Amino acid sequence: MLCLAVLKPIATKNLTDDASGFHSALRSWFIQNGKDYPWRRTHDPYAILVSEVMLQQTRLAVVLGKGYYERFMEIFPDLETLASSSEDELLRVWEGLGYYRRARMLHATARAVVEQHAGVFPIEEKELLALPGIGRYTVGALRSFAFDLPTPLVDGNVMRVFARLFNDSTPVDSSEGIKKNWQRAEILLDQKHPRLYNSAFMELGQTFCKVGLPDCLSCPVAAFCQSSDPQSLPVKVGKVVITQLEELSIFARQESKVLLAMEQGTRRRGLWRLPERTSEEILSADLLYEATYAITRYRVAMRVHVANEKTARLGEQWVEETELESFPMSAPYRKALRHLLA
């Protein structure tokens, strides 16, 4: 097996003693090379919040490359529009991004800002933290990116860069690791240029100090980096155990209508799907479609069988084929349905 070793310059500067040298190296690089994202062209806290929520569990290439961010901002250009929209409309626009809880939280945040703050985002940390769905990271993002106020932020990206810069093998997902990294973020923060510094730090982690093989030879802050084996960092204690699941559904059609069911449980509340059946109920039914998909720590085997059912059960509904696209649905079911109708 080919093993790629990282070529890394030896540190010549001390990060703790020369924080301003670190700020200036990072700032010079970012001013010249920082990427031009739509949320970096604005100070509107709403537009920044939308980008942060979308990017929480979805890659940048999907959020921007597939036009999700632009489309969302076109349909819901401001807080008031989002706050007054229905959950159905919102979920339909969010469709394909997954993790629908994020969309519902964004909706709740918009409504809370409109109802409790007359539609104006508060700037105080305490007030921001009291909003639904806003945690410490998002407070840092909103205050620094929208209001240019010195506020630290730490996410997985930042933790990885800190572990390498300080050559620290404390597990980043331990309480000690989390505490240390928030303290570092606070101490190292560039008080004069918080928006620029936090943006640059995040981009450092996406561009050079990436997951896996970092690009240390091109890194603008390599002179401050203590790690001798950056690939081995960060260390984590928790290992994600993947659980296999099976989802059995039916495709029932009656003239120009298809049977749909409302999703059960909180994760996909408000979405629709093909109706679920037990293995006994579809024992002798032909298999029409199968696919696998991953969601959080689950790997799901999805199987859809043909059905001649004529009666909708509780929570199920016959829907005209021409109206199917207006029913919000998770991406795996949308794909299955389009395939079955084609």
Ligand code: SF4
């Ligand atoms: S910060 Fe990351 S990319 Fe830069 S030198 Fe250190 S390990 Fe390499």
